[in-house]
Amino acid sequence: MNTASFHANADLRLPRYQLIRDDLVRRIANGEWTPEQALPTEADLCEAYVVSIGTLRKAIELLVAEGVVTRTQGKGTFVRRPRFDSSLFRFFRFKSAEGQAVQPIGRVLKREIVKPNKAIRDALQMEPTEKSIHLSRVRLIDSKPVLREEIWLARPRFDALATLPLDDFGNLMYPLYERACRQIVASATETLTVEQANQEDAATLHVDVGSPVIMVNRVALDFAGTPIEWRTTRGAATGFQYQVEIR
């Protein structure tokens, strides 16, 4: 095998399909292919990695299973952009006044440039002296607030957002990150807990103080696995529902 194809740190005792998979994620993380460009064809990759098609396919099937790429017959293999639009619907059942399922509208209320607390600094792997951009955001349905969001971003990567007028932030954050800062969110980890509404929750979300509130903490990562956004979302537990399959 042509070992020169692989990264220096690769453990050559691993199966070849595993080495190829690891090499492909490394190259995707390096931005070698964007979500719009197709990866090389199976034939080309077979030649480059000096393996047979079966081995190569096994590597790519791993990436498909992980959600890193999608394949379409006749078109090619593409880096996948995760669909966060539907993310909220995993947890909250939002309906408009007419009972239609709706995507809440996002609006940034406040921005400050601050040093984050230790928990956020650790999560974003920031130096103790580094500053972050902190955004306060609400999400509305029929002009009524349904979610409160606090967002922290490591300053250097998102410098463009430190000066952009708040009115230009638009409805969705992740397309903005991509447009204004060339930062693509590739995956995320969310942790759910339940709290009781404090004064601020009660005022913003129009619920009683002490009533249950869902808190979703999210750490969003780029393709290299580097954390780029820390976000906490709070919403009334009334609209909360989550379903899991167990095997």
Place this chain on the structure above:
Amino acid sequence: MNTASFHANADLRLPRYQLIRDDLVRRIANGEWTPEQALPTEADLCEAYVVSIGTLRKAIELLVAEGVVTRTQGKGTFVRRPRFDSSLFRFFRFKSAEGQAVQPIGRVLKREIVKPNKAIRDALQMEPTEKSIHLSRVRLIDSKPVLREEIWLARPRFDALATLPLDDFGNLMYPLYERACRQIVASATETLTVEQANQEDAATLHVDVGSPVIMVNRVALDFAGTPIEWRTTRGAATGFQYQVEIR
């Protein structure tokens, strides 16, 4: 191909690995292999289905991905029994007084033979006149109740439990179902919602009335996909935490 291998309803336009996968789940549902017995070897299955090893492996890899079977090199392929022990830990972080993670002890408090309400009857696919076994159960850590459970079982399948002394139910339900009624839980769907503690919750779980409570509704299925148990579990939201990965 030897079409005689497949069930009459099989759609022969599907890929062979898909047909083989479907046939294997059908046979597993029929109880052809228990979780202790190995399935036939790859070589035997290749011969039986008249396909090459690559095609057969693809079928079995689907089952592995779905969690229906597990494979062990040198040993064989086995029907998988889902591990529900850890299920609670997906939602609740239970710790003993010493801070150790613990499995709560289960105790059945009450049993009645009743006609279930419509929601439960529908979930268990029961006839309007059929009766069910209703169990009330608590789960304890350090002798303190942490979870309240209400369980409904369709009478015919679980007749043995209608007369079994409550003291003989033991700690875990699913091993009991298997032992006493030969019913194996193969999968389940759980739905989480948040409520506020009522009087009974408050008394049993030692929380304040109105404080947040997690409710987990579970429908458990056998290998054939038939619902066999309906269960609702309630616990204080204080100990609740759930984590999800998004791609």
Place this chain on the structure above:
DNA sequence: AAGTGGTCTAGACCACTTG
């Protein structure tokens, strides 16, 4: 028509488990 991924073959050799 050319190029892509999707399905499938008929083997080989290796690593692990059990008698």
Place this chain on the structure above:
DNA sequence: AAGTGGTCTAGACCACTTT
């Protein structure tokens, strides 16, 4: 030593998309 799954080959033909 025999039997199991795990890895890998070097192709073939098919179905779909694009030119």
